[in-house]
Amino acid sequence: MTPQEQKAAIRAERLKLREAIPAHDRIEKSLAMAAHAEETLHFTPGAVISGFFPIRSEPDLRPLMARLRERGARLCLPVVIDRQTIVFRELFVDAPLVSTGFGTSGPGPEAPEVDPDILLMPLSAFDRTGHRIGYGAGYYDRAIDRLHKKDMDPQLVGIAFDCQEVASVPAEPHDVGLNAMLTESGYRRFTRRIG
Numbered sequence: 504m505t506p507q508e509q510k511a512a513i514r515a516e517r518l519k520l521r522e523a524i525p526a527h528d529r530i531e532k533s534l535a536m537a538a539h540a541e542e543t544l545h546f547t548p549g550a551v552i553s554g555f556f557p558i559r560s561e562p563d564l565r566p567l568m569a570r571l572r573e574r575g576a577r578l579c580l581p582v583v584i585d586r587q588t589i590v591f592r593e594l595f596v597d598a599p600l601v602s603t604g605f606g607t608s609g610p611g612p613e614a615p616e617v618d619p620d621i622l623l624m625p626l627s628a629f630d631r632t633g634h635r636i637g638y639g640a641g642y643y644d645r646a647i648d649r650l651h652k653k654d655m656d657p658q659l660v661g662i663a664f665d666c667q668e669v670a671s672v673p674a675e676p677h678d679v680g681l682n683a684m685l686t687e688s689g690y691r692r693f694t695r696r697i698g
Contacts, residue, residue: 506673510636513669514627517636520666522560529560532664532687537567541574543690544660544683546621548575553591553619555581555662558606561625562662572596579617580609581642589642590616618650621658623685627667633680633693634672635661647679658682 504512524532546552554568555561568578579591582603592610603609624643628636637643650657661684668686684691 506675509673511639513672514636514639517628517667517669518560521664524560524664524666529664530563533563534566535687536562536564536662536685537570539687539690540567540685541570544571544621544685546571546574546576550576550620551579551591551593551617552576552621552623553579553581554594554623555625556607556609562664564623564662567623568594577617579619580607581646582609583642586640587642587645589646591619591646593617618653618655619657620655621660622647623660623662624681626661626663628669628672629661629663629667629681629684630669630672632671633661633682633684634674634678635681636672644677644679660685 552568552571554564554571556565557563572578578594580594580603581589582592583589583605592614593616594610595614598610598614600608601611622643624635624637626635626637647657647659659679659681661681663684663686665686665688681693683693
């Protein structure tokens with residue numbers, strides 16, 4: 504199998520496991536993630552942090568995002584612009600939300616676009632070295648590349664449940680590793696590298 508075929512098989516397997524987590528357990532696990540990140544996710548007030556609102560069986564980051572805002576973070580959400588591009592729009596308290604693609608919602612076009620210092624990234628699978636498998640569309644890969652071209656190096660924090668960990672993710676030369684991984688069991692840091 505090619506690396507892409509291996510990734511597709513792992514993605515399907517791990518998302519099936521994630522889907523099997525009962526909804527009330529996902530809530531408890533999401534709250535545990537928020538508690539772990541509050542103790543270990545370091546940033547200076549005013550830092551721009553991109554979160555996401557949950558779709559399907561993803562962890563619910565809203566409790567964590569509220570805590571990050573209380574600590575002085577500026578929050579933003581990814582918005583799908585077209586088949587190739589996501590941008591990050593600032594999320595203000597009580598601002599109206601609109602449909603932003605893939606069944607999620609976020610700030611509308613009147614919200615300013617910002618460049619995140621920290622990306623909290625949903626994913627399908629990850630391994631103990633910080634490699635990840637996304638959902639297969641490459642939105643985050645392209646967004647990270649755009650930020651790098653602006654001489655920015657955002658912290659990349661994967662967000663998933665423990666059941667999404669695998670022994671090894673087949674890495675490709677263009678893959679960018681994570682700085683850290685947040686699950687219900689805790690916050691793990693990695694030495695990030697490309698490939």
